[in-house]
Amino acid sequence: MTKVFLDTDILFKLARFGLLNHLSVHPIHPDSEFSILGAAKFMLQKKLQKKPPQRGIQQVTAELTDAMQWLNSAEPSETEIEIAAAIEAHAQKHGLAIDSGESLICAMIVNNACNYAMTGDKRALTGIGKVLQESAYKELKEKFICLEQIFLCWLAKLDAIELRKAVCTERDADKSISICFSCSSPEVPSENFIAGLTSNIIFLRKNSGEALTEI
Known part of the structure; x- marks a missing residue:
């Protein structure tokens, strides 16, 4: 467990x-x-x-x-x-x-x-x-x-549009996540969500040393 x-x-x-x-x-x-x-x-x-x-x-x-x-x-x-x-x-x-x-x-x-x-x-x-x-x-x-890692894993399992809707409805909950899901744009391919989340994770790794795990 x-x-x-x-x-x-x-x-x-x-x-x-x-x-x-x-x-x-x-x-x-x-x-x-x-x-x-x-x-x-x-x-x-x-x-x-x-x-x-x-x-x-x-x-x-x-x-x-x-x-x-x-x-x-x-x-x-x-x-x-x-x-x-x-x-x-x-x-x-x-x-x-x-x-x-x-x-x-x-x-x-x-x-x-x-x-x-x-x-x-x-x-x-x-x-x-x-x-x-x-x-x-x-x-x-x-x-x-x-x-970001949680959302990246979910994008491999769940409907990207539904995830985006959940994020963009509450876009002020986490501004960086709302940017990853392009909440200011009308239509964006899910590949852009993955790219945004991945970029954020790379940035976090640089700033947090060895704190983040690989999933």
Whole structure:
């Protein structure tokens, strides 16, 4: 079983797109077990209330209720909390954009509590790429999956037009993804989506060192 953690940022963006439940039906790894931090669902609700989706908060709330049937809620151990505090202190010292949620997920990877983490936070990925250069955190190498990689995998399995519609309806959820799907243009071939996503992934790899995995 491949244990995958979802950070709040990717929960928020996939919920806005109406694609969160696609992860359980079309996972990146076929044997994936998805988890979130216990506080994530409460933070997600606050973020959605603050920035409600075009489809309406009621519809998204119903989708989240479905998602909670397959999303495991996990809490870090005392050891992982200590590791997270050290990572956060390192991040603050070096001006890296890693918040408390990201540091906890990193700690759980370091402590072998999960295999991968999905994140939609590009600034955090850049910071994690610098943190993993420290020998104490080398387990973070190639453990992260970005939003672009998820969409690239989905394009091989799902209808490209439906994916584009989901993204473009909520284009402000992630501006770089909306650019990849050419939301400002009337009609664009799906090959352009793939090219845009691939280009973004290459750029992220350059900025995040060895944080991203190959999928």
